[in-house]
Amino acid sequence: MATIARSVRKxxxxxxxxxxxxxxxxxxxxxxxxxEGGKRLRPFLLVKSANLFNVPFQQSIRVAAAVELIHCYxxxxxxLPAMDDDDLRRGKPTNHKVFGEATAILAGNALLTLAxxxxxxxxRGIEAGIRCQLSQKLAEAAGMKGLVGGQILDIxxxxxxxxxxxxSQLQQLKTGALFRFSAEAGVLxxxxxxxxxxxxxxxxxxxxxxxxxxxxxxxxxxQQEKTGKRTRKDGVAGKATFVSLLGVxxxxxxxxxxxxxxxxxxxxxxxxxxxxRKLSDFILTRTH
Amino acid sequence: MATIARSVRKxxxxxxxxxxxxxxxxxxxxxxxxxEGGKRLRPFLLVKSANLFNVPFQQSIRVAAAVELIHCYxxxxxxLPAMDDDDLRRGKPTNHKVFGEATAILAGNALLTLAxxxxxxxxRGIEAGIRCQLSQKLAEAAGMKGLVGGQILDIxxxxxxxxxxxxSQLQQLKTGALFRFSAEAGVLxxxxxxxxxxxxxxxxxxxxxxxxxxxxxxxxxxQQEKTGKRTRKDGVAGKATFVSLLGVxxxxxxxxxxxxxxxxxxxxxxxxxxxxRKLSDFILTRTH
Numbered sequence: 001m002a003t004i005a006r007s008v009r010k011x012x013x014x015x016x017x018x019x020x021x022x023x024x025x026x027x028x029x030x031x032x033x034x035x036e037g038g039k040r041l042r043p044f045l046l047v048k049s050a051n052l053f054n055v056p057f058q059q060s061i062r063v064a065a066a067v068e069l070i071h072c073y074x075x076x077x078x079x080l081p082a083m084d085d086d087d088l089r090r091g092k093p094t095n096h097k098v099f100g101e102a103t104a105i106l107a108g109n110a111l112l113t114l115a116x117x118x119x120x121x122x123x124r125g126i127e128a129g130i131r132c133q134l135s136q137k138l139a140e141a142a143g144m145k146g147l148v149g150g151q152i153l154d155i156x157x158x159x160x161x162x163x164x165x166x167x168s169q170l171q172q173l174k175t176g177a178l179f180r181f182s183a184e185a186g187v188l189x190x191x192x193x194x195x196x197x198x199x200x201x202x203x204x205x206x207x208x209x210x211x212x213x214x215x216x217x218x219x220x221x222x223q224q225e226k227t228g229k230r231t232r233k234d235g236v237a238g239k240a241t242f243v244s245l246l247g248v249x250x251x252x253x254x255x256x257x258x259x260x261x262x263x264x265x266x267x268x269x270x271x272x273x274x275x276x277r278k279l280s281d282f283i284l285t286r287t288h
Numbered sequence: 289m290a291t292i293a294r295s296v297r298k299x300x301x302x303x304x305x306x307x308x309x310x311x312x313x314x315x316x317x318x319x320x321x322x323x324e325g326g327k328r329l330r331p332f333l334l335v336k337s338a339n340l341f342n343v344p345f346q347q348s349i350r351v352a353a354a355v356e357l358i359h360c361y362x363x364x365x366x367x368l369p370a371m372d373d374d375d376l377r378r379g380k381p382t383n384h385k386v387f388g389e390a391t392a393i394l395a396g397n398a399l400l401t402l403a404x405x406x407x408x409x410x411x412r413g414i415e416a417g418i419r420c421q422l423s424q425k426l427a428e429a430a431g432m433k434g435l436v437g438g439q440i441l442d443i444x445x446x447x448x449x450x451x452x453x454x455x456s457q458l459q460q461l462k463t464g465a466l467f468r469f470s471a472e473a474g475v476l477x478x479x480x481x482x483x484x485x486x487x488x489x490x491x492x493x494x495x496x497x498x499x500x501x502x503x504x505x506x507x508x509x510x511q512q513e514k515t516g517k518r519t520r521k522d523g524v525a526g527k528a529t530f531v532s533l534l535g536v537x538x539x540x541x542x543x544x545x546x547x548x549x550x551x552x553x554x555x556x557x558x559x560x561x562x563x564x565r566k567l568s569d570f571i572l573t574r575t576h
Contacts, residue, residue: 016432026432026440077397082389101370102443105393109365109400110432116404117427120420128416132408135423139405144304144314144398152314155390 001282004047004064005040007057011065015118029099029107030114034072037090039288041211041279042067046182048275049200053190062124063134063185066115067178070142073111074151076104083155112142126189133188141177150174154239162240171212171242172205179208199265203276206262211283213255216241220248222287259284289570292335292352293328295345299353303406317387317395318402322360325378327576329499329567330355334470336563337488341478350412351422351473354403355466358430361399362439364392371443400430414477421476429465438462442527450528459500459530460493467496487553491564494550499571501543504529508536510575547572 012034019027043064050060079086079094081101086094096104119135122128140146150173157170183204187197220243243251262280266273300322307315331352338348367374367382369389374382384392407423410416428434438461445458471492475485508531531539550568554561 019432022441022444023432023437025444026437030432077393080390080393082393103440105365105368105370106436106440106443109397110436112397112400113427113431113436117424117431120408120424120427122417122420128420129410132410132416132419132423135420136405136408139401139408143401143405144307144311144318148394148398148401149311149314152391152394153310155394156310156313 001040001044004044004061005038007061008040008043008065008068009035011061012068015065015069015114025099025103026107026110029095029103030110032092032098033076033089033095033107034069034111037092038068038072040064040068041283042071042178042182044279045179045204045207045276046185048273048279049183049186050189051186051275052196052200052269052272053186053192055186055189056125059124059126059189060186062121062126063119063189064182066119066134066138067182067185069111069115069118070138070147071178073108073115074142074147076108076111078151080104083151115142130188134185137181137184137188141181146173146177150177157239160240162245164242164245167240167242167245168209171209175212175215176205176208179211180204195268199268203262203265206258206265207280207283210255210258210262210280213242213251213258214283214286216243217248217251217255218286218288219243255284289328289332292332292349293326295349296328296331296353296356297323299349300356303353303357303402313387313391314394314398317383317391318398320380320386321364321377321383321395322357322399325380326356326360327574328352328356329571330359330466330470332567333467333492333495333564334473336561336567337471337474338477339474339563340484340488340557340560341474341480343474343477344413347412347414347477348474350409350414351407351477352470354407354422354426355470355473357399357403357406358426358435359466361396361403362430362435364396364399366439368392371439403430418476422473425469425472425476429469434461434465438465445527448528450533452530452533455528455530455533456497459497463500463503464493464496467499468492483556487556491550491553494546494553495568495571498543498546498550498568501530501539501546502571502574504531505536505539505543506574506576507531543572 016027016030016034018024018031046064046067047060075089076095078084079089080096087097088094095107099107115138116135119138120131150170153170154174162170180201183200184197187200242254246254259280263277266276304315304318304322306312306319334352334355335348363377364383366372367377368384375385376382383395387395403426404423407426408419438458441458442462450458468489471488472485475488530542534542547568551565554564
């Protein structure tokens with residue numbers, strides 16, 4: 001995991017060079033919220049899925065960096081005063097606290113745009129048809145049918161109690177879409193079969209849902225020092241989560257069930273999927 | 289121009305269907321700032337450039353709609369309270385005035401993302417290699433080396449007097465990049481020659497600069513009823529423009545010179561470029 005995180009860091013640092021002059025603020029704001037930090041779960045998932053199909057690392061890491069750009073942009077915008085109004089992210093002041101609201105909005109926009117710029121570039125030997133497919137699918141996962149659609153539900157959910165199926169839908173859009181894209185991208189890059197795609201999609205769906213539940217559990221039980229972000233904020237904002245709806249114990253059981261489901265989806269890949277099984281374990285037992 | 293505007297409207301309306309349920313707010317906010325209105329100058333420029341190379345209309349209009357999505361997103365975000373804080377756009381209340389700040393940010397993000405989703409789709413018979421090139425170039429024009437980069441200069445320019453070369457740079461990024469992309473996209477779609485690309489790039493650069501100057505002139509001299517947006521706002525914000533720097537008369541002369549330059553760039557296309565010549569005339573004489 002640390003190796004892939006280092007490679008993502010290097011990719012992102014190359015994609016966002018520090019600029020001289022008046023553009024410096026923009027590049028620094030973009031770097032501030034992308035180069036350091038984060039567990040880089042989506043890149044790990046993507047690279048390890050691609051490894052099942054012997055995809056060259058320089059190709060999978062390119063796509064992994066694009067996914068991480070989208071993830072980082074979404075965090076910058078989610079933290080904005082008009083959204084969740086958060087002060088702390090990855091143990092540091094949020095982007096807008098450091099650079100101001102206007103620059104934070106623009107830095108997010110530039111990170112989002114850069115994902116598609118880099119994904120469409122020809123220099124890693126990924127076939128043009130596959131680059132187009134990946135870009136289209138990443139845009140779907142990021143846009144109104146994915147991340148943005150989930151965020152709209154999320155801001156509408158404060159002080160309005162969602163039921164379990166609504167929370168499921170919110171989570172599918174807000175977290176699930178990028179997890180699923182990451183797993184599917186490996187199959188696309190490696191020209192896997194339809195059965196591989198189905199298995200890894202199901203794996204990612206279960207994993208993403210489990211991730212969201214453990215995230216909610218950490219929000220209730222975690223320590224701010226370890227999670228690096230403000231905890232207990234969902235309760236304060238009156239947001240319904242799996243935990244507020246099911247209670248801590250049932251939520252934990254649900255997460256365990258989902259992790260078991262995710263591991264079962266990997267059966268067809270035998271020993272080659274060992275790192276993805278470890279990822280499932282990590283999601284369940286993480287403390288940050 | 290009206291014909292192309294109608295086709296853009298139809299494309300955008302198909303790309304952004306009204307959603308039922310909680311997603312309705314997002315789709316309505318996206319539609320509010322994209323389906324109606326605007327002169328659709330960039331789509332016109334793109335389609336007419338593509339016509340020089342006999343590109344099928346269903347292909348050029350697809351790319352034109354993507355450019356317009358980027359343009360519309362940038363207007364929604366430029367108008368935000370954290371940016372220019374504008375109340376009026378295209379004769380209507382701005383997006384955040386109607387839908388709130390959070391939804392306006394998200395609608396902008398979704399419009400931006402949708403541009404890349406649609407541009408990478410295979411259904412119009414545009415070769416995958418060309419779709420990738422177009423997406424990469426559009427992302428460059430929209431991102432830190434284009435629109436977003438220009439907006440960072442713009443928000444830094446309030447109450448700081450830019451010189452003519454700085455204003456030129458700002459304009460190249462903020463307006464020029466999308467104009468240039470629109471003209472170049474026609475050449476890419478139609479597999480034009482390097483000389484064609486150079487001619488149309490130069491055309492678009494001169495046209496874009498003239499457009500910005502006439503925009504500044506309208507801000508000083510125009511009537512709010514015709515322009516559909518708040519006028520005299522640059523002066524109030526202390527923003528340097530070509531007009532504040534050169535004065536009205538010299539700015540008008542500069543715009544005329546640029547329009548003459550733009551028309552000269554079209555010589556190699558003979559009569560086929562008549563509509564682009566009319567576009568140049570329109571830019572110079574427009575009252576809105």
